Every structure is written in structure tokens, then in C-alpha cells.
Amino acid sequence: MPLRILRxxxxxxxxxxxxxxxxxxLLTSLGYAPAAYSAxxxxxxxxxxxADVFPGAETFGPAEGKPKAIPALKxxxxxxxxxxxxxxxxxxxxxxxxxxxxxxxVFTGAKVIEHHEPILLVGIAPEELFGFVGRFAGxxxxxxxxxxxxxxxDVISGATVTAVVITDGVMRGALAVAKSRGIAGFPPPAAGxxxxxxxxxxxxxxxxxxxxxxxxxLIGDGSVRRLHLLNKDVDAxxxxxxxxxxxxxxxxxxxxxxxxxxxxxxxxxxxxxxxxVPEVDYKRLASWLELGQSxxxxxxxxxxxxxxxxxxxxGIFDRIQLVQDDQTILFKDKDYRxxxxxxxxxxxxxxxxxxxxxxxxxxxxxxxxxxxxxxxxPTGATSKAFTSFxxxxxxxxxxxxxxxxxxxxPEPVASAPDPGxxxxxxxxxALWPKIWRARVLDVVILAISLVILTGIxxxxxxxxxxxxxxxxxxxxxLLFSVLWIGLYAKAQLSVVNVLTFANAxxxxxxxDYFLLEPLIFILWCATAVSLIFWGRGAYCGWLCPFxxxxxxxxxxxxxxxxxxxxxxxxVHERLxxxxxxxxxxxxxxxxxxxxxxxxxAEIEPFKTVVLLRFMREWWFVLFALSLLTAGLFIERFYxxxxxxxxxxxxxxxxxxxxxxxxxxxxxxxxxxxxAKNCMVQAIHPLGEINPNECLYCMHCQVIYSDDHACPxxxxxxxxxxxxxxxKRDAVQAAPAQVPxxxxxxxxxxxxxxxxxxx
Numbered sequence: 001m002p003l004r005i006l007r008x009x010x011x012x013x014x015x016x017x018x019x020x021x022x023x024x025x026l027l028t029s030l031g032y033a034p035a036a037y038s039a040x041x042x043x044x045x046x047x048x049x050x051a052d053v054f055p056g057a058e059t060f061g062p063a064e065g066k067p068k069a070i071p072a073l074k075x076x077x078x079x080x081x082x083x084x085x086x087x088x089x090x091x092x093x094x095x096x097x098x099x100x101x102x103x104x105x106v107f108t109g110a111k112v113i114e115h116h117e118p119i120l121l122v123g124i125a126p127e128e129l130f131g132f133v134g135r136f137a138g139x140x141x142x143x144x145x146x147x148x149x150x151x152x153x154d155v156i157s158g159a160t161v162t163a164v165v166i167t168d169g170v171m172r173g174a175l176a177v178a179k180s181r182g183i184a185g186f187p188p189p190a191a192g193x194x195x196x197x198x199x200x201x202x203x204x205x206x207x208x209x210x211x212x213x214x215x216x217x218l219i220g221d222g223s224v225r226r227l228h229l230l231n232k233d234v235d236a237x238x239x240x241x242x243x244x245x246x247x248x249x250x251x252x253x254x255x256x257x258x259x260x261x262x263x264x265x266x267x268x269x270x271x272x273x274x275x276x277v278p279e280v281d282y283k284r285l286a287s288w289l290e291l292g293q294s295x296x297x298x299x300x301x302x303x304x305x306x307x308x309x310x311x312x313x314x315g316i317f318d319r320i321q322l323v324q325d326d327q328t329i330l331f332k333d334k335d336y337r338x339x340x341x342x343x344x345x346x347x348x349x350x351x352x353x354x355x356x357x358x359x360x361x362x363x364x365x366x367x368x369x370x371x372x373x374x375x376x377x378p379t380g381a382t383s384k385a386f387t388s389f390x391x392x393x394x395x396x397x398x399x400x401x402x403x404x405x406x407x408x409x410p411e412p413v414a415s416a417p418d419p420g421x422x423x424x425x426x427x428x429x430a431l432w433p434k435i436w437r438a439r440v441l442d443v444v445i446l447a448i449s450l451v452i453l454t455g456i457x458x459x460x461x462x463x464x465x466x467x468x469x470x471x472x473x474x475x476x477x478l479l480f481s482v483l484w485i486g487l488y489a490k491a492q493l494s495v496v497n498v499l500t501f502a503n504a505x506x507x508x509x510x511x512d513y514f515l516l517e518p519l520i521f522i523l524w525c526a527t528a529v530s531l532i533f534w535g536r537g538a539y540c541g542w543l544c545p546f547x548x549x550x551x552x553x554x555x556x557x558x559x560x561x562x563x564x565x566x567x568x569x570x571v572h573e574r575l576x577x578x579x580x581x582x583x584x585x586x587x588x589x590x591x592x593x594x595x596x597x598x599x600x601a602e603i604e605p606f607k608t609v610v611l612l613r614f615m616r617e618w619w620f621v622l623f624a625l626s627l628l629t630a631g632l633f634i635e636r637f638y639x640x641x642x643x644x645x646x647x648x649x650x651x652x653x654x655x656x657x658x659x660x661x662x663x664x665x666x667x668x669x670x671x672x673x674x675a676k677n678c679m680v681q682a683i684h685p686l687g688e689i690n691p692n693e694c695l696y697c698m699h700c701q702v703i704y705s706d707d708h709a710c711p712x713x714x715x716x717x718x719x720x721x722x723x724x725x726x727k728r729d730a731v732q733a734a735p736a737q738v739p740x741x742x743x744x745x746x747x748x749x750x751x752x753x754x755x756x757x758x
Contacts (some may be wrong), residue, residue, distance in 0.1 A: 053109035054100035150356025206401035486545025536649035537696025
């Protein structure tokens with residue numbers, strides 16, 4: 001049997017070679033991430049003690065105060081404090097850091113207690129994270145607060161978001177401890193205002209009527225601030241840190257070309273917001289903001305994008321951040337809205353976006369703040385250097401007013417807890433309804449597309465009889481899947497979703513976690529329903545962006561004359577078992593180590609192709625391109641043999657309720673036409689359709705209904721034609737019959753006595 005399979009590989013030619021190539025590339029990609037196989041990767045926890053981050057202390061006191069901190073004692077006096085931070089990282093789970101600062105405000109040490117950062121798979125060892133956190137030691141918190149977050153501590157190349165989150169959390173925690181304890185040069189905390197003391201005056205945004213302003217006025221009074229960088233400006237900044245290689249997106253030889261020309265304004269000031277964006281956009285965006293919530297409008301042109309090409313939905317914008325006083329504010333995708341263009345005659349920019357400041361941030365639009373732009377430059381195959389540029393902003397005085405600060409309120413009297421208070425608060429703070437409201441247009445578009453697809457399935461018997469119209473309709477839907485579902489909405493389903501769902505059922509299932517991404521949730525619900533009715537084909541054959549991309553590329557290859565390779569069926573049916581083996585292996589790993597299973601799920605090229613658009617390390621890109629290249633010769637190569645998501649959907653899809661794909665008794669015995677034209681060879685040589693492999697493209701149904709293609713129908717049509725022709729020929733061949741003439745009248749003569757008569 002092994003020899004027979006080997007001969008099958010040899011006869012197939014490319015299939016065996018392609019599978020070996022893909023497997024080797026996958027192993028190579030995993031080989032570049034050896035940390036993924038370490039026991040602690042992705043779910044690292046450590047028993048870190050205060051002495052590990054404050055080595056000079058003799059003893060430690062109990063955790064106390066607000067924020068809580070452990071006093072470090074030396075010679076009977078407080079030498080500093082140890083505190084813990086816990087901020088949500090790229091993985092959506094907390095990164096816990098234990099850090100210490102002395103009374104002079106210098107970090108004595110910092111160590112990781114716990115993290116769940118799968119982003120570290122991309123060529124980054126856990127030691128890089130630990131080393132990054134350890135570099136806080138010896139730095140002064142006051143000096144660091146005056147620098148940008150990217151310059152305070154070196155950024156981890158390839159894990160920028162993780163680094164920024166850690167830096168922001170540690171700095172906020174250190175400054176809060178220092179201010180509350182009166183160390184590091186900060187004054188001792190005030191005991192409180194004396195009785196009868198009037199509250200201090202403060203600035204607020206003035207409620208002034210909308211006054212239209214042109215671009216020159218907005219620039220002139222500081223309502224819109226500008227950061228203009230040329231390529232040579234960026235080169236000079238990198239040369240200061242010893243990096244001189246040219247930026248890959250810069251136009252070589254044109255040092256005076258625009259690197260970025262960025263403009264910033266406060267959108268929530270009506271005069272600024274309405275003067276910048278069209279009226280329709282202003283009403284839509286203003287309704288998106290909560291009452292009193294601040295928002296920034298950012299417009300830019302040039303070679304560098306402030307959004308970044310590697311940004312993924314559900315992530316954090318890692319090229320920009322807002323800094324005010326001692327806090328750094330990061331923007332997530334739910335805080336962003338794209339703006340098509342500014343209101344004419346304002347200048348045109350290549351990208352315009354609105355970023356709302358999270359309600360949880362303590363941001364005051366009346367106080368100065370700055371926007372920091374992070375710029376990166378490769379220094380090697382997997383290493384990068386970073387620098388940043390700041391754009392300061394101060395709200396113009398004409399938009400400010402003076403108001404008295406509210407009098408301090410007395411502490412509420414403690415009362416018995418309300419049993420429903422916690423539940424009500426949780427419902428009020430629920431994030432997913434806000435996300436759904438913000439993405440209502442995307443939800444409507446996806447829902448309409450699902451209704452159309454359902455109509456295609458229900459009226460398939462009528463559609464397949466019109467092959468030209470059906471082919472155009474299918475091509476249009478495949479393009480929609482690639483361009484809108486994939487590239488725009490980034491709603492590519494993944495086997496990781498299946499593993500996460502199974503893990504949530506075993507541990508702690510919460511609907512609100514899955515509702516945070518509306519389009520993914522809707523697609524999964526639609527896929528679950530379609531499994532009951534039609535099997536895996538509804539999603540795999542019509543809604544999967546990567547699968548649709550493979551099919552469209554193969555159609556283009558056929559038009560270019562690329563010869564297609566037919567895999568012998570006995571080899572083909574053995575190869576399709578690979579994806580089931582891979583899925584069962586992933587599922588088994590996920591039961592013991594979910595983080596490790598997520599890393600092994602990189603066998604899916606979806607993240608590389610659809611989500612990150614090939615903006616990844618070269619081995620991931622090479623692996624994805626090898627799969628797409630194999631698909632030029634073997635249609636839907638990845639779907640056939642390696643798709644673990646398809647395997648996960650095929651198992652429950654086996655028990656579908658309907659079987660609307662029609663077959664005839666001649667199928668497989670007298671005719672192999674449908675089997676030869678099936679794009680994934682899901683039809684057995686004996687004519688039976690394998691529901692586990694069928695992608696419901698309905699090509700076989702088009703042939704089934706075509707009396708010029710389906711042999712039984714052709715014979716039937718020709719048989720009817722022969723009978724009609726024979727009858728017609730028989731009529732034509734019969735001798736002509738001359739109609740008989742009426743008989744001549746017979747003359748009878750008789751006579752009478754009187755007269756003769758005739």
C-alpha cells in the first residue's frame with residue numbers, strides 16, 4: 001500500500017510536491033519560532049516576589065494605600081515601593097508586571113508575573129519580553145514621563161502593541177504610586193481643603209454657536225495643527241540612533257519628498273468639526289460620540305500611514321497615541337471611524353480618520369496634549385528600530401470658558417448592597433451593544449448578502465437552468481467575499497474560533513465575549529444554520545474569502561492557459577484525510593494548552609493573506625504564496641487537503657437535513673461528466689457526492705439540467721428528435737394520392753307514349 005500511494009504521488013506530480021513543499025514551509029515557519037514550543041509560552045506565569053524587583057530592601061511591609069503598594073524598608077526607613085500593574089494586552093488578557101521604585105523615583109526592577117501574548121510567535125522569544133521589561137531598571141520615572149512612550153524603553157520589534165501597553169501600564173502605576181506617597185520630587189498629598197474654602201476655578205469648553213471657518217482660519221488660530229515630515233527629516237532622526245538604512249516605503253533619492261503631512265483637530269468643538277467634514281458625515285460621526293466625549297480628527301498624506309497597513313480588526317493602532325500629563329491613551333479599532341474626505345474646499349488627503357477618546361480615559365480637552373507618531377525602520381531580517389515624532393495641541397482660547405470647580409461631595413453613607421446592582425452595572429457597561437450600533441451599516445450589508453445567498457440555494461433549480469446568469473452571479477458573490485468580507489470587513493473565520501468556542505464551553509462560557517465582533521458572530525450563526533440545511537458548502541464554497549480568492553485565481557490561470565492537473569482519485573481520497581488529522585491534532589492540543597494550539601493554527605494562511613495582507617515575516621508569506629501557487633494548478637488546493645476549518649465544519653455538516661443536489665441512475669455508471677468537472681473532486685467515480693468535501697458550487701447541477709451537456713438528457717433529446725424526424729420523413733416519403741373524381745352522371749333514356757325523357 002505505501003508503494004501504491006508513492007506511485008500515486010509520482011503520477012500526480014505537482015500534488016505530492018506541493019504537499020511536501022507546504023509541509024516543509026510550515027515546519028520552517030514553526031522552526032523560526034522555537035519559543036512557541038516552550039512550556040510556558042502563551043500562558044506564562046511566575047512566582048515573582050518583591051525582593052526580585054527591589055534587591056536593596058531588607059524587609060517589606062503589607063500592601064496598603066491607594067493605589068496599593070508594598071513599602072520596601074531599609075534601615076528601618078521606607079526606601080521605596082513595590083507595585084503591580086495589570087493591563088489588557090494584544091491577546092485580550094492581562095499582562096501582569098511587578099515593579100519597584102525608590103524614593104528618588106528610579107525603577108529598581110520589573111518582572112513579568114503573567115502574560116498570554118500569542119503575538120510573540122512571530123519570531124520573538126519570551127526572553128525578549130522579559131528583557132524588555134527588565135530594561136525599566138535604572139530609569140527615572142519623571143524623566144521618562146517627559147519622553148514619548150516609544151523612546152522611554154526600547155520597543156519590542158514585532159510586538160509593538162504589547163510593548164506600548166506594558167510601558168503605558170508601568171508608567172501610570174509608577175506615577176500614581178509616587179504622587180500618592182509624595183516621593184520622586186512630587187509634593188506630599190494634601191489632607192483636603194479646609195472648611196469654607198472656595199473651589200478653584202477651572203477651564204471648560206465654551207458653548208458657542210457654530211461659526212464656519214475656512215482652512216486658513218483653522219490653521220491660523222491653531223484649531224488645526226500640522227506635523228510635516230520630509231524623508232530627510234526621518235533619516236536624520238534615525239541617524240541619531242545609528243540607523244541609516246533607507247525606509248522601504250520612502251522614495252529613494254528624493255529626500256525632500258513628503259514622508260507624512262499630518263493635520264490634527266478637535267472634532268467635538270462644533271466650529272472645528274463641521275468646518276472640516278461634510279455635513280452628512282458630521283451628523284453621523286457626532287451621533288457616534290457620547291455626550292461630552294472628545295474626539296480627534298486626523299488627516300494625512302505622504303508615504304507613511306498613521307493607521308498602518310498591519311492593523312487588524314480587534315487590535316490597537318500602534319503608530320499613534322495620545323499623551324496628556326502622565327497618561328498615555330491608545331486607540332482601538334472600536335474608537336476609529338474612517339472619513340472619506342474633508343469638506344471642500346479644504347485640502348485633499350490620502351487618509352482621514354476620526355478617533356474618539358475612550359470614556360474611561362481621564363482626558364481634558366482644555367489642557368495641552370500631544371499626538372505621538374511612531375515610526376519604524378528595519379535593521380535586519382527580523383529586527384526593527386523605532387523613533388517617534390510629537391505634535392503638540394492646545395485648544396484655542398476662544399473655545400474655552402472659566403467655571404468654578406464643583407464643591408467636594410461628602411462620602412456616601414454605606415448601605416446594604418443591592419443584589420441587582422452588580423448585574424445592572426455589568427449590563428450598563430456592556431461593550432458589545434455599542435460596537436454593534438457603531439457597525440450597523442456593516443451588519444446590514446452582511447445580512448443582505450446572506451439573504452441573497454439563501455435565495456440562491458432555495459431557487460437553485462431555476463438558476464442552474466440559466467448557466468450564463470448563474471456563472472455571473474457566482475463570480476460576483478466570490479468577488480464580494482474576497483473584497484468586502486475579507487479585505488474590508490476582515491471577517492475571515494478561523495479554526496481558532498472553533499477551538500475558542502469549545503474551550504469556552506468547557507471553562508466559562510460568556511456570550512458577550514463572542515458578541516464583541518458583530519460580523520464574525522453573524523457569520524458563525526449563519527454557518528451553524530447552514531450546516532443543518534446544506535452542510536459545509538454554504539460557507540466554504542461561497543463565504544470564505546481565502547477559498548473564494550483561490551477559485552478566482554484558478555479561473556484566471558485557466559484563461560491564461562495554465563494546464564490543470566487532475567489528481568488520481570485513489571490518491572485524492574487519501575490526501576483529503578490530512579485536514580481531518582490536522583484538526584483532530586489541534587483540537588487535542590487545545591484541550592491541554594489553548595495558547596499552543598493557537599500557534600499551531602498558523603497552518604491557516606488566513607491571517608497572512610486576508611487580515612495582514614502579506615505584511616508579515618517572509619516565511620509566513622512564502623507559505624501562503626506556495627498554497628496560492630498550488631491552487632493555480634489544482635483548483636482549491638488548500639480547501640481540498642489542508643483546511644482545518646473545513647474539516648471542523650464537515651464533521652457536523654454530515655448530518656444535514658436536505659439533499660438538494662440531484663443525481664441520476666446513469667451518474668457514475670454511464671457518465672462521469674459531473675465528476676470530471678467538480679472543482680474539488682467531491683464526486684466519487686461511482687457517482688455519489690461526498691457531502692464532507694462538497695463545496696456546493698452547483699456546477700454539477702448546471703450540467704444536470706443542461707440537455708446539451710448531460711449525456712442522458714442529450715440522448716433523450718436526440719431520441720425525441722429522431723422520433724419526430726422519422727415521423728416527418730415518413731409523411732414526406734408516402735406516395736402522393738390523387739383525389740378521386742366524382743363519377744360521371746349516368747344517362748338513362750326511356751320513352752313514353754307521350755314523350756321521350758333523358
